[in-house]
Amino acid sequence: MQFLRDGHEIPQLAGLLGVPEQGAATPIRLATLPDGGPTGSFFEDDGVVPW
Numbered sequence: 001m002q003f004l005r006d007g008h009e010i011p012q013l014a015g016l017l018g019v020p021e022q023g024a025a026t027p028i029r030l031a032t033l034p035d036g037g038p039t040g041s042f043f044e045d046d047g048v049v050p051w
Helices: 009-013 020-031
Strands: 003-005 042-044 047-049
Touching: 020 042
Parallel strands: 003 042
Antiparallel strands: 042 047
C-alpha cells in the first residue's frame, strides 16, 4: 500500500491550477513500481516523505 500527496491543493486554492500530467506523475510512478519496491511509505512529488 502506498500513500501519496500530490501537493496541488494549495495552488488550486490560490487559483493556480496545475496540468493533469503534474497531478498524475506520482500516482503513475507508484502504480508501476516493480515487485519488491518501497511499501508503506508516504510519497510526495519525487520522493518519500519522512515521518
